[in-house]
Each structure stands twice: as C-alpha cells, then as structure tokens.
Amino acid sequence: MGEEGRKLEAEVADIAGKGGIRFVGPNSMGHADTRSQLSTFGQFGEMPKGQVAVLAQSGSTCLKIVRSLGESGIPLSKYISTGNEADLTMEDYLEYLADDEDTKIIAAYIEGLRDGRRFFNLAKKITPHKPIVAVKVGGTEESARAVMSHTGVLAGADAVYTAAFKQSGVIRVEDDDELCDVVYALLNSPLPRGNKVGILSIGGGPGALAAEACEKEGLAIGKLEPSTITRLDGLLSSRWPRRNPVDMAGPSAAEISVVASLLRAMMEDKNLDFIFLLAPIIMDKALLAGRLGLNPEAVKAYRDKEEKNITLIREKVEEYQKPVILMWQLRGYSDPETTALFRKGGFVVCANARRAASVLKYLVWYRQYLAVATGK
Amino acid sequence: MGEEGRKLEAEVADIAGKGGIRFVGPNSMGHADTRSQLSTFGQFGEMPKGQVAVLAQSGSTCLKIVRSLGESGIPLSKYISTGNEADLTMEDYLEYLADDEDTKIIAAYIEGLRDGRRFFNLAKKITPHKPIVAVKVGGTEESARAVMSHTGVLAGADAVYTAAFKQSGVIRVEDDDELCDVVYALLNSPLPRGNKVGILSIGGGPGALAAEACEKEGLAIGKLEPSTITRLDGLLSSRWPRRNPVDMAGPSAAEISVVASLLRAMMEDKNLDFIFLLAPIIMDKALLAGRLGLNPEAVKAYRDKEEKNITLIREKVEEYQKPVILMWQLRGYSDPETTALFRKGGFVVCANARRAASVLKYLVWYRQYLAVATGK
Numbered sequence: 001m002g003e004e005g006r007k008l009e010a011e012v013a014d015i016a017g018k019g020g021i022r023f024v025g026p027n028s029m030g031h032a033d034t035r036s037q038l039s040t041f042g043q044f045g046e047m048p049k050g051q052v053a054v055l056a057q058s059g060s061t062c063l064k065i066v067r068s069l070g071e072s073g074i075p076l077s078k079y080i081s082t083g084n085e086a087d088l089t090m091e092d093y094l095e096y097l098a099d100d101e102d103t104k105i106i107a108a109y110i111e112g113l114r115d116g117r118r119f120f121n122l123a124k125k126i127t128p129h130k131p132i133v134a135v136k137v138g139g140t141e142e143s144a145r146a147v148m149s150h151t152g153v154l155a156g157a158d159a160v161y162t163a164a165f166k167q168s169g170v171i172r173v174e175d176d177d178e179l180c181d182v183v184y185a186l187l188n189s190p191l192p193r194g195n196k197v198g199i200l201s202i203g204g205g206p207g208a209l210a211a212e213a214c215e216k217e218g219l220a221i222g223k224l225e226p227s228t229i230t231r232l233d234g235l236l237s238s239r240w241p242r243r244n245p246v247d248m249a250g251p252s253a254a255e256i257s258v259v260a261s262l263l264r265a266m267m268e269d270k271n272l273d274f275i276f277l278l279a280p281i282i283m284d285k286a287l288l289a290g291r292l293g294l295n296p297e298a299v300k301a302y303r304d305k306e307e308k309n310i311t312l313i314r315e316k317v318e319e320y321q322k323p324v325i326l327m328w329q330l331r332g333y334s335d336p337e338t339t340a341l342f343r344k345g346g347f348v349v350c351a352n353a354r355r356a357a358s359v360l361k362y363l364v365w366y367r368q369y370l371a372v373a374t375g376k
Numbered sequence: 377m378g379e380e381g382r383k384l385e386a387e388v389a390d391i392a393g394k395g396g397i398r399f400v401g402p403n404s405m406g407h408a409d410t411r412s413q414l415s416t417f418g419q420f421g422e423m424p425k426g427q428v429a430v431l432a433q434s435g436s437t438c439l440k441i442v443r444s445l446g447e448s449g450i451p452l453s454k455y456i457s458t459g460n461e462a463d464l465t466m467e468d469y470l471e472y473l474a475d476d477e478d479t480k481i482i483a484a485y486i487e488g489l490r491d492g493r494r495f496f497n498l499a500k501k502i503t504p505h506k507p508i509v510a511v512k513v514g515g516t517e518e519s520a521r522a523v524m525s526h527t528g529v530l531a532g533a534d535a536v537y538t539a540a541f542k543q544s545g546v547i548r549v550e551d552d553d554e555l556c557d558v559v560y561a562l563l564n565s566p567l568p569r570g571n572k573v574g575i576l577s578i579g580g581g582p583g584a585l586a587a588e589a590c591e592k593e594g595l596a597i598g599k600l601e602p603s604t605i606t607r608l609d610g611l612l613s614s615r616w617p618r619r620n621p622v623d624m625a626g627p628s629a630a631e632i633s634v635v636a637s638l639l640r641a642m643m644e645d646k647n648l649d650f651i652f653l654l655a656p657i658i659m660d661k662a663l664l665a666g667r668l669g670l671n672p673e674a675v676k677a678y679r680d681k682e683e684k685n686i687t688l689i690r691e692k693v694e695e696y697q698k699p700v701i702l703m704w705q706l707r708g709y710s711d712p713e714t715t716a717l718f719r720k721g722g723f724v725v726c727a728n729a730r731r732a733a734s735v736l737k738y739l740v741w742y743r744q745y746l747a748v749a750t751g752k
Contacts, residue, residue: 005615056581058582058584060578060579060582061579061581061582062581109581111580111584137584138584138588140587140588140592141591142587142621146580146623149580149619149623174730175585175589175730202436205434205438205513206440208487208514208523209437209511209513209519211516211518211519211522212513212514212515212516212519215516215517215519239381243521245518247522351553353551
C-alpha cells in the first residue's frame with residue numbers, strides 16, 4: 001500500500017464515519033452471510049447454512065479456506081475477507097461472532113491485530129464455550145515484512161502472540177490446511193480426555209511412522225490393557241505383535257467388520273484416549289465398482305455393511321468420548337458420498353500421519369485448556 | 377515375530393543357504409522388475425518402465441510409495457518389499473542398484489540396518505551420481521519398539537543414523553509423503569544453486585504463509601534486483617508491493633501469459649535461486665469445461681496457450697537451473713493430463729506450503745553436498 005493508497009483509504013473512512021456508515025475492507029474480497037443469503041463475494045446459487053465462521057485478513061486465503069472447508073462438507077455461517085480494516089476490524093467481527101447463535105466455531109487467518117488487548121480479552125470470554133482456531137503469520141522477518149506491505153498491519157513479536165493465544169484459549173495452528181483439519185475435527189468429533197493414542201494399522205510400517213509422528217508431537221503411545229490383548233488375540237492371527245501399535249498383519253484388514261471389531265475393542269481400553277486408524281474403513285465407490293468389480297447391488301450391500309459398522313463405531317465414539325482419526329484410503333476423501341459417511345462416523349480424516357498427529361495435539365491441548373478454564 | 381517364527385525363519389534360511397538359493401523376505405509383499413516384467417507383487421497388466429527404485433522394510437509402506445509415485449506419473453525400475461531380510465538384506469539390494477543402469481534414483485523406507493557400516497559405505501559411493509532418498513523410522517522410544525516387533529531389527533540411535541545419512545549424502549526425509557515429493561523433484565527439476573527463494577503469489581496471504589514456511593526451513597527470501605522491479609512494474613498494477621514476495625494483487629493472475637512473464641522475469645533475477653509459485657499456471661480440464669464453461673475447441677485453444685507458456689518456462693528452468701515449485705490449483709493434480717503438463721514444465725508440485733518449503737530445503741542440501749563431494 002503506497003502513500004496515495006493510504007490517503008484515499010483515509011478519505012473513504014472519513015466520509016463513511018461522518019455518515020455513520022460502517023464498512024468492510026478496503027482491499028477485501030467481500031463477505032457472506034448464509035442465514036440471510038447475502039454475499040458480496042461473487043457467490044453463485046444458494047449457500048448452504050453451517051456453524052463455522054471464517055475471518056481472514058487476506059482475500060485469497062479466505063477463499064482457499066472457504067473452498068477447502070466446502071470440499072470437506074463443512075458449510076459456513078459467515079465468512080469475511082477483512083481487508084485493510086479501515087473501519088471494521090478483526091476485533092469488531094470477533095465481538096459480533098461471540099454472540100452469533102449461528103456460529104459454533106470461529107476460524108481466523110490473522111496477519112496482525114490493531115488492538116491485541118481487545119482481541120485477546122474477547123477471545124478469553126469466547127473460547128470456553130466456542131472454539132477459536134487461528135493461524136497467525138508474520139513470525140519470521142520476511143513474512144512480517146510481507147504482511148506489512150499487504151494489509152499495512154504490524155505483525156508484532158511472535159512470542160507475545162504465542163503467549164496471548166495460549167492464555168486466551170485460542171487454538172493456534174501453523175497454516176490454513178491445519179486450520180481446516182482442526183475445524184473439521186472440532187465439528188465432528190469429541191475432544192480426547194488425555195494424550196494417549198492407540199494405533200490400529202494395516203501394517204507395521206504405517207504403524208511405526210504414525211507412532212513416531214505422534215511421539216514427536218508430544219502424544220503418548222498407550223499401553224494396552226491385558227484384557228484388550230486377549231480380545232485382540234481372538235480377532236487376529238498369532239503373528240500380531242500383541243502391543244500398541246496394533247499391526248493387523250494379515251488378511252483381517254480386508255474385512256471391514258473385523259477392523260470395526262478391533263477398533264471397538266481398542267476404544268474400550270481405559271489406557272487409550274483416542275485411536276489412530278490406518279486402515280480402510282470406508283471404500284470409495286470408484287474402487288468398489290472399478291478394481292473390485294462389484295455390480296450396483298453388491299456396492300449397495302457393501303455400503304449397508306459399512307454403514308452398520310460405522311453406526312457401531314460412532315456409538316463408541318460418543319460413549320467413551322474418544323476420537324477416531326483416520327488415514328489411509330484417501331482417494332475418495334473429497335467424494336461427497338464417502339465424505340458424508342466419514343462425518344456420520346465421527347472420523348477425523350487426515351491425508352498424512354504428521355498432520356494427523358498435529359491435529360490430535362491441538363485437540364488434547366484445547367481439552368486441557370477447557371478443563372482449567374471451566375473446571376470440568 | 378515370536379519364538380516359533382524365528383525358528384521357522386532360520387530353518388528356511390538354512391535350507392536355502394545349503395542349496396545356494398538367495399531369497400527375498402520372508403514377511404515380504406514381494407518384488408517387481410519392470411525391465412523383465414517380473415513381479416511377485418500381484419501386479420496386473422504391463423508395468424511401465426521407469427528410473428526410480430524403491431526399497432522398503434514394510435510391505436504396506438512399499439505399496440503406498442509405489443502407488444503414490446504412480447499417481448504422480450512416476451514409473452519405477454524396481455521395487456522390493458524387503459521383509460525380514462533373512463537372506464538378502466537392504467545392503468545387498470543397495471549394492472545391486474548402485475550398478476543398475478535402469479535406476480537413476482533410489483528411494484528407501486528403512487526401519488533398521490543389519491550392517492550400517494556397509495550400507496553407508498555403499499551410499500557414499502552412490503550419492504555423488506545417483507541420489508538416495510530415505511525415510512528412517514524408529515527415532516522415538518515407541519516407534520523403535522514398533523519396529524522391533526515388526527521386522528525384528530534394532531532401530532538404533534537416531535542421532536547416529538542422522539549423522540551417517542548426512543555424511544554419506546543420503547537425503548533423509550521425514551515420511552513417505554516427503555519421500556515421494558523429493559523423488560518427483562529430483563526427477564523433474566534441476567537442483568537450485570543456492571537457498572534464495574522468490575515467491576510469486578496470487579495474493580498477500582498465501583505469499584506471507586509461503587515466506588514464513590520457507591524461512592522456518594532455513595531458506596532465505598531473496599531481495600529483488602532493481603531491474604526486476606522495473607520489469608514487474610510494467611506487468612503489474614501500481615498496487616503491487618515492489619518487493620519479494622511478489623503479490624500479483626489484481627487481475628494479472630487470471631491471465632496465464634502474464635503469470636508466465638512474471639515468472640520468467642523472476643527466474644532471470646540473479647538474487648533468486650528458485651521460484652515458489654502460488655498461482656494457477658495450468659487449469660484442470662474439469663474447471664475449464666465446467667466452471668469456466670469452455671467448449672471443446674476453446675479448451676483446446678486454452679491448452680495450446682498453456683503449452684506455449686510452459687515451454688518458455690521450461691527453457692528458463694533449464695537455462696538458469698532454477699526449480700519452479702508450484703502450489704495452488706491442486707484439484708487436477710492427479711489427473712493424468714495436467715500431471716503430464718506439470719512434468720513437461722519441470723514444475724515441482726506440492727499440496728502444502730510447508731511441505732513445499734521442506735522439499736526445497738532437501739534440494740538445497742543435496743546440491744551443497746554434491747558441490748563438496750564432487751568439487752562441482
């Protein structure tokens with residue numbers, strides 16, 4: 001933003017201020033409200049109504065987040081590309097969303113805050129009952145300069161932001177992709193009670209990679225209860241390692257009902273707070289009809305069987321408040337049918353083990369924050 | 377692997393040894409050679425011949441890597457699920473691949489080495505002319521235990537492995553996804569001469585996120601030459617920030633030929649060693665025919681224009697030996713047509729800025745290693 005731009009912007013703000021007009025931007029891609037179906041974002045057709053609000057100090061990043069959430073089947077309540085915030089600021093939007101009944105989760109892309117104190121005071125009141133997930137850039141020298149020339153805000157000392165986010169219960173993620181994954185998880189899954197992961201894997205390699213990713217994120221690999229080992233003995237070949245990660249090591253992984261039984265047994269283990277599943281639990285249609293060569297009736301029968309197992313798993317998710325995070329068969333991830341099944345099952349779906357471990361870490365942190373903040 | 381398993385394995389190895397028979401596994405998913413079209417992996421149909429060999433101490437991870445590379449249009453020379461290595465070991469396969477003319481790049485998933493010294497001595501001879509990319513698990517307590525129960529190898533001290541990989545020029549990546557991305561980059565792109573990145577972005581937010589990701593990986597944000605700024609002034613609206621990251625900030629991003637001109641101008645800047653591009657340079661067919669509503673002739677005309685621009689960009693990639701890493705329009709990533717165009721253009725394509733920055737870091741490191749190892 002050059003000198004001339006700054007002058008023009010001040011002039012617009014001045015005129016609006018005199019007329020008592022509040023406005024979004026400038027340098028904004030617009031905003032949208034799915035309740036009133038009002039959009040200045042160039043939206044075509046009806047907007048699905050949802051529970052997630054997106055605030056972003058960058059139009060292209062706003063668009064990217066909105067699209068990514070949409071592809072994961074997550075509709076929105078509001079989204080705002082806040083632009084240069086010559087009048088309405090990030091803090092104003094946050095204050096509004098605090099009381100917005102349509103909004104259950106707030107996602108924000110932040111370059112810098114004009115009134116950090118106000119933002120974090122608001123956040124502290126909001127986060128005990130409405131999660132805020134935020135990505136904040138400007139933590140390195142050049143990204144801070146990039147931010148300055150983009151929306152004219154000062155990025156500020158990263159350590160200060162980190163502390164303020166932590167104290168006010170804001171889940172600070174590292175990029176827009178993590179932001180979408182965490183929003184998905186918060187919307188579809190309970191929060192884990194602790195940090196002990198159970199890993200159920202189609203093979204030894206993926207299990208070892210997942211264990212390493214989890215430990216590097218500060219999660220613990222839970223020790224299986226003896227009774228769980230006995231139950232798994234009855235479901236698996238004698239080759240299984242009789243420990244966590246549970247390597248299915250054999251044909252069991254091909255039979256969805258066996259995978260579901262193994263999963264349920266692990267969810268009932270008191271030493272595990274959530275399960276990291278590395279096996280296909282839902283097949284995508286293209287695979288069923290294509291490589292497996294099933295006819296339409298057989299595909300339908302397969303889906304019925306899957307849905308039955310998913311219902312049983314979901315019951316356990318609710319009963320024990322233990323998330324199931326899934327990674328493996330991802331080709332069908334953005335197919336609306338399988339996406340709907342994943343959400344119905346309460347599975348958190350991630351394309352990568354390190355990303356999944358990272359999402360779990362955030363859930364664990366937020367649960368711990370809530371325990372302190374709300375005494376529950 | 378239990379006591380009985382160990383006994384049976386020793387017996388098999390003993391019988392084979394007496395008969396002078398070498399063998400893969402046991403506990404292996406098989407192996408394949410695309411030159412002779414021999415596969416024990418359950419391969420259907422003809423296998424495309426390629427230049428990448430995959431060695432993996434896990435069948436499911438081997439399969440995942442082979443599939444991921446296949447989806448990125450990368451055919452293989454050989455792939456081997458090495459299993460428990462009761463006879464032939466990782467070291468034997470590496471020795472074989474050192475002289476295999478079909479293999480130009482070696483990718484390995486390693487849990488532990490039986491003869492580390494032999495492996496790293498071989499690697500030191502291979503890496504100056506044939507890159508080795510490896511993921512090594514077992515770096516944390518539980519992943520080391522998982523590895524032990526999986527293939528019976530001792531994972532060993534992680535710091536020792538890290539040092540040995542570094543000294544022998546092996547590019548050590550963090551997981552199988554990075555492995556595939558780095559293999560793709562080595563196969564399709566030159567190595568950068570230095571660590572200075574130029575960022576060309578469709579918007580300020582993505583540019584700031586990319587700058588931060590690059591700096592966190594130890595890459596530097598290059599300072600644009602004055603002559604480059606002048607050239608860009610002629611291509612962009614006056615709103616552009618006149619610095620790196622280059623925010624196209626306007627309609628220019630919609631016109632492929634403008635993006636291509638901007639890209640070429642940045643590639644000719646002496647202060648930049650590679651370009652991180654956050655803008656669509658190739659549209660996928662579904663988008664052209666769908667949202668943009670182009671008829672088949674218009675799609676063809678659009679492709680012709682793209683191909684012309686891609687050829688010009690590729691020429692610059694070759695001329696200046698500067699990689700272009702692309703992130704943005706990823707829906708068409710696995711579509712064979714756009715994948716072929718990406719490869720033709722010498723673009724490295726990544727789904728995430730942090731992943732992209734990570735891949736660039738590995739390329740920079742390997743180039744520096746080669747400079748010392750070969751004196752070039």
